[in-house]
Each structure stands twice: as structure tokens, then as C-alpha cells.
Amino acid sequence: MLERILELIKAGKSIDEISDELSMPQEEVEGALKILESLGYIERVESGSSACKSCPLSSVCPGSCFRFKGKVYTVTDFRIDGQE
Numbered sequence: 001m002l003e004r005i006l007e008l009i010k011a012g013k014s015i016d017e018i019s020d021e022l023s024m025p026q027e028e029v030e031g032a033l034k035i036l037e038s039l040g041y042i043e044r045v046e047s048g049s050s051a052c053k054s055c056p057l058s059s060v061c062p063g064s065c066f067r068f069k070g071k072v073y074t075v076t077d078f079r080i081d082g083q084e
Contacts, residue, residue, distance in 0.1 A: 005032050006041055010075050012056035033073060042073045 001022070008018045015033070019026045036042045056074075 002032055002036060005029065006036060006075065009033075009036075009042055009073055010056075037073070040076055042075055044073055
């Protein structure tokens with residue numbers, strides 16, 4: 001399940017979209033994201049950070065806008081079992 005969530009994050013899906021697609025509660029998706037983050041597969045992007053420029057959601061995310069209440073993640077260069 002974590003690999004599927006990672007694929008969806010790579011595709012630029014939001015937590016809501018992942019939740020809907022996998023028929024999982026949002027809380028479970030957020031828990032899975034925390035696990036992926038702790039393992040180094042993804043990292044949370046802070047609003048307005050330089051990582052925003054390369055984020056797949058940059059076209060729809062307000063970035064440094066103070067009203068943005070969501071969480072944005074990006075996939076790191078970490079490799080699974082030597083895969084690229």
C-alpha cells in the first residue's frame with residue numbers, strides 16, 4: 001500500500017485524491033505519508049520554500065500564501081531496492 005501511495009504522490013495527487021482513489025480514510029493516508037517521510041521516501045514542502053519551484057503541484061498551489069492550510073509532499077531521490 002505504501003508503494004501505491006508513493007506512486008500517487010509522484011503523480012501529483014493530493015491527500016483527498018489518494019484517499020478517494022484507494023478508498024481509505026484521510027487519516028490513514030496521512031499516517032502512511034508520515035511513515036514514508038520518516039523512511040526518507042518523501043519530504044514535506046514548506047510553503048514558499050525553494051522546493052516549491054520543482055513541486056508537481058506548483059501550478060495549483062498558492063505556495064507562500066498565508067491562507068494555504070494543506071500539506072504538500074515531494075518525492076525524494078531515495079531509491080527503493082536500488083531502483084531508479
